Amino acid sequence: MRLLRVGPHGAERPAVLDPDGSLFDLTGITTDIDGAFLSGDGLERTRDALAAGTLPRLADEPRRVGAPVARPGKIVCVGLNYADHAAESGAEPPAEPVIFFKASNTLVGPDDEVLIPRGSTKTDYEVELAVVIGRTARYLDSPDEAAGVIAGYSTCNDVSEREFQLERGGQWVKGKSCETFNPMGPWLVTPDEVGDPQDLALRTWVNGELVQDGHSGNMIFGVHHIVWYLSRFMVLDPGDVINTGTPAGVALGRPGQPYLRPGDVMEVEVGGLGRQRQTLGAA
Structure with missing residues (x-):
């Protein structure tokens, strides 16, 4: 999977990019792509939701891409x-x-x-x-x-x-x-x-x-x-x-x-x- 964070600096939202280039919103699964998401069941839930087609699609529009992981400890x-x-x-x-x-x-x-x-x-x-x-x-x-x-x-x-x-x-x-x-x-x-x-x-x-x-x-x-x-x-x-x-x-x-x-x-x-x-x- 390809995970990313999109939106203005400090207000990015988590998203996933599917193989055909469509972007889907992950805010129903997690508030951000951070340590808690990565260490829990977030990746598994994202993979399952993407396969099931239950994630809302984000509109195709120009948007800033942030760093793909939020607030690393180091x-x-x-x-x-x-x-x-x-x-x-x-x-x-x-x-x-x-x-x-x-x-x-x-x-x-x-x-x-x-x-x-x-x-x-x-x-x-x-x-x-x-x-x-x-x-x-x-x-x-x-x-x-x-x-x-x-x-x-x-x-x-x-x-x-x-x-x-x-x-x-x-x-x-x-x-x-x-x-x-x-x-x-x-x-x-x-x-x-x-x-x-x-x-x-x-x-x-x-x-x-x-x-x-x-x-x-x-x-x-x-x-x-x-x-x-x-x-x-x-x-x-x-x-x-x-x-x-x-x-x-x-x-x-x-x-x-x-x-x-x-x-x-x-x-x-x-x-x-x-x-x-x-x-x-x-x-």
């Missing part, structure tokens, strides 16, 4: 998780996953404006495969258990300010948590529709130029390993989001590639999970 990120990106960043491939956090209120819709922070000179793009947790994960015994706690997958753009991240005291969170720095969506796609999460293409365009062209099969640490690994250090709660790293091609690693400026347009996609388009503005 956004956990994995850095340097593609060898080609580690190399372009001047870093050795890590022996264990490199973990950092983004503020949960960085989350915006897939086509919302992204704001360049005040004083920024090095705002950068990063297409990523995002994982959404659907069951509490605590001390998983092995990566094999990870599949059972994943509610679905989504496209994410881990926007980063490189000076704040790397030149202002070594605190990555400062370069990752600026407002609007985590566009996500358009959909939360359930695992049965995604198939193998290590067989997905990841691409980014800036002003129409293809700048990232990667594949999730090239992750140093795969999705299931990451979820298992994180569960050894923290409790993962339903609704939590995990950004799993970016392939090569970011401005940081491309000599002559300019950093983002107001008016630039970013487009990012993960195969089967949908495409985003953001225009850059000034904070």
Whole structure:
């Protein structure tokens, strides 16, 4: 299934997109797509209602799409998780996953404006495969258990300010948590529709130029390993989001590639999970 949230910022309504592209209202099943919905019987009830044809259809009209999951307790990120990106960043491939956090209120819709922070000179793009947790994960015994706690997958753009991240005291969170720095969506796609999460293409365009062209099969640490690994250090709660790293091609690693400026347009996609388009503005 493809779940999404549509409507004005702060007043999104939950919906599901069926295979023929029709959009159906889920407000009779849940008030939102959040941890409570994902950890309960919400997915099963949605699947049954969609099959039975009992969901009200939303009219075909232009509407804003919000991030597909509401109010995540945390956004956990994995850095340097593609060898080609580690190399372009001047870093050795890590022996264990490199973990950092983004503020949960960085989350915006897939086509919302992204704001360049005040004083920024090095705002950068990063297409990523995002994982959404659907069951509490605590001390998983092995990566094999990870599949059972994943509610679905989504496209994410881990926007980063490189000076704040790397030149202002070594605190990555400062370069990752600026407002609007985590566009996500358009959909939360359930695992049965995604198939193998290590067989997905990841691409980014800036002003129409293809700048990232990667594949999730090239992750140093795969999705299931990451979820298992994180569960050894923290409790993962339903609704939590995990950004799993970016392939090569970011401005940081491309000599002559300019950093983002107001008016630039970013487009990012993960195969089967949908495409985003953001225009850059000034904070």
